[in-house]
Amino acid sequence: MFGLIDNSKIFSITSKAPKYVFFVFVIVLSIGLLEALVLSPEDYIQSHSVRIMYVHVPSAWISIGIFFLIGILSIGSVIFKNKIFSIIAKSLAPSGLVFNIIALVTGSIWGKPTWGTWWAWDSRITSMLILCLFYILYILSWRIIDDKNKLNKITSLIGILGLINIPIIKFSVDWWSTLHQPSSVRLLEKTTIHSSMLVPLALMTAAFALFSLLIFLMKYNTELIKIKNKGLDRL
Amino acid sequence: MYGKKVKLRIIFLSIIFLILLLTVFFVLKSLEENVVYFKSPTDVKEITEISEKKIRVGGMVKKGSVVLSSDKINFIITDFKNEINVVYSGAVPNLFAEEKGVVAEGILRDRNFLKAKKILAKHDENYMPPEVKKALEEK
8 A cells, every 4th residue: 555655756755845845944933033032022930031942842842743753653664564654754763853852951951040950850851861762772773783674673663662651751740740840732721821922832833843844854865865776666 | 455464463563562551550650659759748747757868848838938047048838738847058049939839859857847958949831921920910
């Protein structure tokens, strides 16, 4: 079913799309940054350090979302024995790792003036660090394993193992007492962020998602070229 | 639509996933003591043995309980059921305030008294501009 997709068609998309995505990304990012750094109001208690949240929260969302996708794609790869899932997951990983690191670093920078500490071993922060280790493990295993047959299995397994961590990150703040505050933006309950602060948050999330898409398209394009050069007409 | 092998792989993966989930669940459940970042004053009341070990107590800073003196600060952490007195010498974080969340790390003298080595302010999930906060308070 998935083998029928024409690689040359996909290639023509992945080789041309990045410049358009980049164009939209720059526009959304500029408006987002303008909103986040200038136009949005300061917070009643943390004053200007609230602006760190506009980078921290979208990066955390994107990094968790991308790993969730990697996990699902890994399951698909194992069940259908189709390498295309693994190649997509592999191309998604780098931007996920980058946003994971950004989330950890900005969280630390925000934590010092607000909490009074750079780091706390609470369950939310620790599980995000574990996600980061999973990303590193996942990306490294693509590089260090030479055996083609094992490569697919091992990387997929890491993706599936890491999937267990995703709900732990999400619900850590509800299940246990943590220093990290509970979620402000929820699907079923009222959002506890004022609407004037939601605008930059949404814009920055869109910008980061576009950036991930851009990196993904470029990585995927490279993978397709690699497959082409090896003289394989299909995956 | 799919062959027998695909179905087998789905079953295989589901079983592995279930085993993993249960393992993680039980590991976290048994480690609950350590997974929680702080204890509430009610949890502290239930401690059977007071040791010299460092613990963290968290809750709200009770309204009107903060007493500043030259070299130390006294306040009460409450979870609206039980309370604990805290003494601390040093600078408190900017967000430390009455009726705000706080986590105090230190050594328990008895079930009602904590000598803190470190104070962390907890931020809640509410974000709003100062004008909105003011308008809410006037209501």
